[in-house]
Amino acid sequence: xxxxxxxxxxxxxxxxxxxxxxxxxxxxxxxxxxxxxxxxxxxxxxxxxxxxxxxxxxxxxxxxxxxxxxxxxxxxxxxxxxxxxxxxxxxxxxxxxxxxxxxxxxxxxxxxxxxxxxxxxxxxxxxxxxxxxxxxxxxxxxxxxxxxxxxxxxxxxxxxxxxxxxxxxxxxxxxxxxxxxxxxxxxxxxxxxxxxxxxxxxxxxxxxxxxxxxxxxxxxxxxxxxxxxxxxxxxxxxxxxxxxxxxxxxxxxxxxxxxxxxxxxxxxxxxxxxxxx
Amino acid sequence: xxxxxxxxxxxxxxxxxxxxxxxxxxxxxxxxxxxxxxxxxxxxxxxxxxxxxxxxxxxxxxxxxxxxxxxxxxxxxxxxxxxxxxxxxxxxxxxxxxxxxxxxxxxxxxxxxxxxxxxxxxxxxxxxxxxxxxxxxxxxxxxxxxxxxxxxxxxxxxxxxxxxxxxxx
Numbered sequence: 503x504x505x506x507x508x509x510x511x512x513x514x515x516x517x518x519x520x521x522x523x524x525x526x527x528x529x530x531x532x533x534x535x536x537x538x539x540x541x542x543x544x545x546x547x548x549x550x551x552x553x554x555x556x557x558x559x560x561x562x563x564x565x566x567x568x569x570x571x572x573x574x575x576x577x578x579x580x581x582x583x584x585x586x587x588x589x590x591x592x593x594x595x596x597x598x599x600x601x602x603x604x605x606x607x608x609x610x611x612x613x614x615x616x617x618x619x620x621x622x623x624x625x626x627x628x629x630x631x632x633x634x635x636x637x638x639x640x641x642x643x644x645x646x647x648x649x650x651x652x653x654x655x656x657x658x659x660x661x662x663x664x665x666x667x668x669x670x671x672x673x674x675x676x677x678x679x680x681x682x683x684x685x686x687x688x689x690x691x692x693x694x695x696x697x698x699x700x701x702x703x704x705x706x707x708x709x710x711x712x713x714x715x716x717x718x719x720x721x722x723x724x725x726x727x728x729x730x731x732x733x734x735x736x737x738x739x740x741x742x743x744x745x746x747x748x749x750x751x752x753x754x755x756x757x758x759x760x761x762x763x764x765x766x767x768x769x770x771x772x773x774x775x776x777x778x779x
Numbered sequence: 780x781x782x783x784x785x786x787x788x789x790x791x792x793x794x795x796x797x798x799x800x801x802x803x804x805x806x807x808x809x810x811x812x813x814x815x816x817x818x819x820x821x822x823x824x825x826x827x828x829x830x831x832x833x834x835x836x837x838x839x840x841x842x843x844x845x846x847x848x849x850x851x852x853x854x855x856x857x858x859x860x861x862x863x864x865x866x867x868x869x870x871x872x873x874x875x876x877x878x879x880x881x882x883x884x885x886x887x888x889x890x891x892x893x894x895x896x897x898x899x900x901x902x903x904x905x906x907x908x909x910x911x912x913x914x915x916x917x918x919x920x921x922x923x924x925x926x927x928x929x930x931x932x933x934x935x936x937x938x939x940x941x942x943x944x945x946x947x948x
Contacts, residue, residue, distance in 0.1 A: 520855050540844045547795055554800035627799035630845050632810050632913050633896065638799070666847055673847050680900060681848075701896070702905040702912065706809060 541668040544638065548671045552626040552640060559770060618736075620654070620773040621645060626671070633701060635676040636662075639772060642670045652735050652775040659763035660684070660728060660739045661772050674772065677741060677762055678709045685731035686711055686741060693718040694729055697741050697760060707766060708745065711758040718756065720747055726760050736775070782939040787834060790818060791841055799845055808916035812924040815842045816891055819857060820884050821925060821932045823864040824875040835861025852898060860891060877929050884925040889918040 623639035641647050653661040653674050662682060666673035675682050679699040686697035695714040711726055724744040730737030742762035749756050794814045802811050815838050823831050839857030843850045864883065872879060892914055896906075 558801045558804040628803040630798040702908040
């Protein structure tokens, strides 16, 4: 290995490119716009990626059918039962909603219900590294997509936010990504916290609810929703459920592991909120 | 244009498509192998130091563009890695075997991803957890995934990568 650094030209080449790359890296980290090179690469390869992703889903669905047949049958039975219960709840809710509307009219109160304008987008690729959790979808600036728009799954649960927008594609940073943070709230108690991705939990598909008050009443199974604080996400979107609760290292707060409601691995279509809320 | 440059370009394009799509459905303990890294290790024994550095930089740059975060980190790390692997094959071991390639893939994947993690997540160090949950499964997965790579690249090397008189494989 002594000869490795004898060639000074190679050594200088490494040093020069190292300095250049760090400079490029620093400049890239500071700006949020997509570079020309990145956009061009994604525009060219995204149609092919779309075909390969569809093929991948097809193969995994096909194999999954045989390996999970019994589990699927049990799930169908469970869903049928749940469906019947939900129908009952729906009838009661509709009647309560109508009553609520009538009372609001009587009291002259403005409705705080926000209807979202959604743009459906198909997932065409996932982040290639084990460190980040993001998706690439087939809608971009040409379809009216913009940075920081909220992304939902088909079950109206939070997926993440649009972090990069190209001409015909967009990148979505998932709630489990280490660079992601959202203002969150425990729906049962109203306690506030910050739901953020971390490298230790992201390989298991979990995120972390941090900065929760030391004396806050939280238990495993509690639902975590967006608090609306921070201005990126609307209030009340379901993020996930609490799994484990631990005290913080400093002992002044506690944190919890959150299992997101959206199943990111089988996510084929997402919905991007287009309107202001 | 020489056939080997066509081979490098086509290979990179193929991994650009496969890594974020098909391979995301084939995980091992929640991890996916880094095809770019496996490719670089497998092909480096057929390259000169200069070729290795250029291919390493290009491979890393493509990966940086796909990851969509800070551009340059993978490019520089892969260039340095290619430099050391090509030097290793030039100065230490001239006969590449399957066992050496697999060991190199395991070791380089482990250290490459560890360095990438430390460089990228300076303020978020959970190295113990990351070793168990990411580095070891990914390195093991890469080792297994490298077996077909070794044979395919060796076959292509005979036809495209080696000039007459060369014979590392």
